[in-house]
Amino acid sequence: MSAVVVSEWVKLRSLRSTWWALGALAAVTIGVAAQVSSSVSFYGVPGVVSQDAMQDLGVYVVTVSTDFGALVVAVLGVLMIAGEYGTGTIRNSLTAVPTRLPVLGAKALVLACATFAVATAAFAVAVPVSTGLLAGNDVDVHLDDPHYWFAVLGGVTYLVLVALIAFGIGALVRSTTGGIAISLGLLLAAPVALSLLLGVDPPAWAENLAVLLPTVAGKLLFTYPAAQRWVDLSAPSVDGAWVGEPWHGALVLVGWVAALLAVAGLLLRRRDA
Amino acid sequence: MIVAQSLTKRYGATTAVDGVDFTVRPGVVTGFLGPNGAGKSTTMRMIVGLDHPSGGRVTVDGKPYARLGAPLHRVGALLDASAVHPRRSARNHLLAVAATHRIGARRVDEVIATVGLDAVARRHVDGYSLGMRQRLGLAGAMLGDPDTLILDEPVNGLDPDGVVWMRGLLRDLAAQGRTVLLSSHLMTEMALTADHVIILGRGRVVADAPMSDLVAGADADTVQVRTPQVATLTPLLWAEGATVTRTPPDLLSVAGLGAPRIAQVAAGAGIVVNELTPVTRSLEDAYLELTRDDVEYRSTGTRRIAREMPR
Structure with missing residues (x-):
């Protein structure tokens, strides 16, 4: 297994597209955090601004980039497996490892590690940049707050899990264009379509359904717990909602990954390559 | 040694390989011939476990390919020279394949030298000619120093020097006691390289004989x-x-x-x-005679085509 992991790492690092995607992830994470941090403040908000509100804003500005980052890692995830089908390289991979499943597992592991490493490094830059710029706008974010760091870690986790979801989709459809189209549809179009369908005051069952979407569930991972509920669908506002805590969101995403990879693994064993 | 027993592959209603039996022996070059669509490539893919047989079985050294353990040390396959990521260098491609079997960079550079790609090994494969890709594919097949080589149309796109080189290499590998299965459409090339010939037609074995028997049926002389x-x-x-x-x-x-x-x-x-x-009867004559009824795509006479051309 470890030999197959090394092989997949060699494959990933030897393509320039990998470095473009990972570079774009870092640039988006740092750039969006810097831009948004420099342009928000509580000026004009009446009354005393609570520390919770400042912490919440601090989390928001540093994690809002994940909307874009998710698209980048989704493309990387699809390319990693579907690109092999497009070029025929998969036949080399499967003749070298005829039991096949280790190839899928090693690719997923390498993808997850690469995404984790780059996302972590990018947040390590984005956090000080963001808090510094916010301080200039009189928003004083306390970094000794564990909830702040849980939310940042949640952003990293979200990116890793989205990459794996897209990877699973790529492994199922075995086509770069198809895989990217479905992944972006799931991440971008599905939540918009659902919110349009449900309207402004959706019933609890509809919220429970909506939170099964990766983007919606993902938001829970990096929402500050005392959020002012100013954001969106993901705010656990309705009584009777099943999903509200960050770990619920993580569980939903892990469920997607597990289901997609299980089916992908089954089909990889069965289908002719 | 490769042994196929009642090997069958069906795609929906079409039967690509129809219960073939054959044995590919070590120490000789075995030529695999047949018209397009006769099932040669499908059979080769089944040997290395890429396609699952619909019936029957095929083994390498007595085992199905997937159970060989470290398959690259037993079998080297060149099935499609173009099946390499175009934006990866030849060396990185081979390093990735080699890593699955913990084969080091030294062996990678060795096979690169053997196939004569040293000068271009760090360049992206998309700049390679078909002949260079064939050499790269052969390098990949030889990485694990396997006892069995399965090569689908390896001389396609090679220049005349390359053809002579490939012929010598395959004959050497067979002389070392290895099993070499080679498909080609080039009859004269096959006649020079192969010692034994298996001819497929419409998914069935239509001939399985030593080259000398095929080209020199006494009455045909x-x-x-x-x-x-x-x-x-x-x-x-x-x-x-x-x-x-x-x-x-x-x-x-x-x-x-x-x-x-x-x-x-x-x-x-x-x-x-x-x-x-x-x-003597040429291999080409023997081949055409044996596969006369099995050609899937036959060209019609030029006269008829000319008549059907719109004016």
């Missing part, structure tokens, strides 16, 4: 005789029991009589012979 005294020589050859076909003005095609006997007969009668050439 003829001798070409050129003489100014055609009219004198012909009856003498008839008297010896030969079949003689005359091509004016001075050429005879003699079947059923060896060249030495023809020379004796002519000398005994004082007949001048300008040329005496034994003609």
Whole structure:
């Protein structure tokens, strides 16, 4: 297994597209955090601004980039497996490892590690940049707050899990264009379509359904717990909602990954390559 | 040693490989021939476990490919030279394949040198010609120093030097006691390289014989005789029991009589012979004869096509 992991790492690092995607992830994470941090403040908000509100804003500005980052890692995830089908390289991979499943597992592991490493490094830059710029706008974010760091870690986790979801989709459809189209549809179009369908005051069952979407569930991972509920669908506002805590969101995403990879693994064993 | 038993592959209603049995033995180069769509490539893919048989089985050294453990040390396959990521260098491609079997960079550089790609190994594969890709594919097949090599059309796109080099390499590998299975459409090339031939037609084995048997069926041999005294020589050859076909003005095609006997007969009668050439049946002739009924895509006569052309 470890030999197959090394092989997949060699494959990933030897393509320039990998470095473009990972570079774009870092640039988006740092750039969006810097831009948004420099342009928000509580000026004009009446009354005393609570520390919770400042912490919440601090989390928001540093994690809002994940909307874009998710698209980048989704493309990387699809390319990693579907690109092999497009070029025929998969036949080399499967003749070298005829039991096949280790190839899928090693690719997923390498993808997850690469995404984790780059996302972590990018947040390590984005956090000080963001808090510094916010301080200039009189928003004083306390970094000794564990909830702040849980939310940042949640952003990293979200990116890793989205990459794996897209990877699973790529492994199922075995086509770069198809895989990217479905992944972006799931991440971008599905939540918009659902919110349009449900309207402004959706019933609890509809919220429970909506939170099964990766983007919606993902938001829970990096929402500050005392959020002012100013954001969106993901705010656990309705009584009777099943999903509200960050770990619920993580569980939903892990469920997607597990289901997609299980089916992908089954089909990889069965289908002719 | 590769053994196929009742090996079958169906795609929906089409049967690509229809219960074939054959054995590919070590120590010789075995040629795998057949028209397009005869099932050669499908059979090769089943040998290395890429396609699952619909029926029957195929083993390498007694085991299905997937159970070989470290398969690259047992079997090297070149199935599709273009199946490499175009934006990756040849060396990185080989390093990735080698890593699955903990084969180091030194062996990678060794096979790169063997196939003569040293100068370009760090360049992206999208700049490679088909011939260079074939060399890269062969390098990949040889990485694990396997005892069995399976090569689908490896001389396609090679330049004449490359063809000669590939022929020598494959013959050397077989001489070392390895099993070499090679498919090709180039009959003359195959005739020079292979010792044994398996011919597929419409998914079935239509011939499985040593090359010498195929090209030299004794009754198919003829001798070409050129003489100014055609009219004198012909009856003498008839008297010896030969079949003689005359091509004016001075050429005879003699079947059923060896060249030495023809020379004796002519000398005994004082007949001048300008040329005496034994003609063996070529592999191409044998192949065309055997697969006549099995060609899937046959070209129609040019005259008919011309008539159907819109004016």
